[in-house]
Amino acid sequence: MELQWSIQKALKYGAKKLKEQGIPRPLLESEILLGFVLRQPRVALHCNFETTIQPFWLESFKKLILRRSHHEPIEYLVESVSFYGEELYVSYGALIPRPETEILVQKALDLIVRKSCTRIAEIGVGSGAISVLLASKNPKLEFHASDISPEALFNAYVNRVRFGAENLTLHRSAYLDFNKALKIPFDLLLANPPYIKEGEILPPTLRFEPQNALFGGKRGYEMLLHIIQLSFDCKIPFLICEMGYNQKESVESYLQTLPHKSLEFYQDFAGLNRGFVVEF
Known part of the structure; x- marks a missing residue:
């Protein structure tokens, strides 16, 4: 099993899994989820395609991709929603x-x-x-x-x-x-x-x-x-x-x-x- 993945490889993996389950905008959502895990904006991901992801963060990302592929709202996964030009906190129960x-x-x-x-x-x-x-x-x-x-x-x-x-x-x-x-x-x-x-x-x-x-x-x-x-x-x-x-x-x-x-x-x-x- 390959242990080291680059940011680019992880993004492609996430986009493929989401597309297979009919999730709209699979690449964008893969970027959002990986950015959330790594605490990096999407633009930073694109500037660091070859950077290796540590195993812990990679597993966290894969778990989020799996949950999103089951159609859990991405807003709940990242605990954030854009509304009226602001970023609001949102989690299960609201x-x-x-x-x-x-x-x-x-x-x-x-x-x-x-x-x-x-x-x-x-x-x-x-x-x-x-x-x-x-x-x-x-x-x-x-x-x-x-x-x-x-x-x-x-x-x-x-x-x-x-x-x-x-x-x-x-x-x-x-x-x-x-x-x-x-x-x-x-x-x-x-x-x-x-x-x-x-x-x-x-x-x-x-x-x-x-x-x-x-x-x-x-x-x-x-x-x-x-x-x-x-x-x-x-x-x-x-x-x-x-x-x-x-x-x-x-x-x-x-x-x-x-x-x-x-x-x-x-x-x-x-x-x-x-x-x-x-x-x-």
Whole structure:
């Protein structure tokens, strides 16, 4: 058995294994995983193709390639995800932030400025992608975010520390239950709740993500409607919420039963309905 491998040989090995299992961008992902193991940027790998990899690091790399070939999300393997121009910590137990959620962040940033919001809440903080970034960009404002998952709250806490978001308070709580005692008059409520219909067939990588952060009930939109009602009952003037591409009619129909000033739907990068902004 050959004991010494160069960086170039390892990259080719990784790319071949990933390609055989239908992983998109196999060479790129091989580079990302080897760079993670060696703590080197991808460009450094290309500048040191002939460098020999120590056996311990090579075995670590091969183990990651094997796990990725089983469709484990690469974000979990390297404990990092690119989101809104930043690198966030993410690990098992927290949903991996998606690019379409960046639109929700931008909508929130715009509304915070336009409507002078000072107290913002988020339901289902997950990795903290939304609240941590918003809080770090608005250090004078007050942010509160809840989640029922200890693993998700750990992710959010790590990112809170990483980005210095000291104005964000995390709560282990369902919905806004934490505010029953605090009675904070929030100006804006944010949520990216589970909105996939139970029983829907998902891509292989999603089986590694927390299922309670994906499935929203038998119809998929149950939590969406509950959050809308909660925002109305708690007299929170603005709600920004992500939703499934096929849930516009359900949201519109439900809001017809509640007095509100305006309702705007927004689309994702594929042109599909992906969220809404409502003013009560």
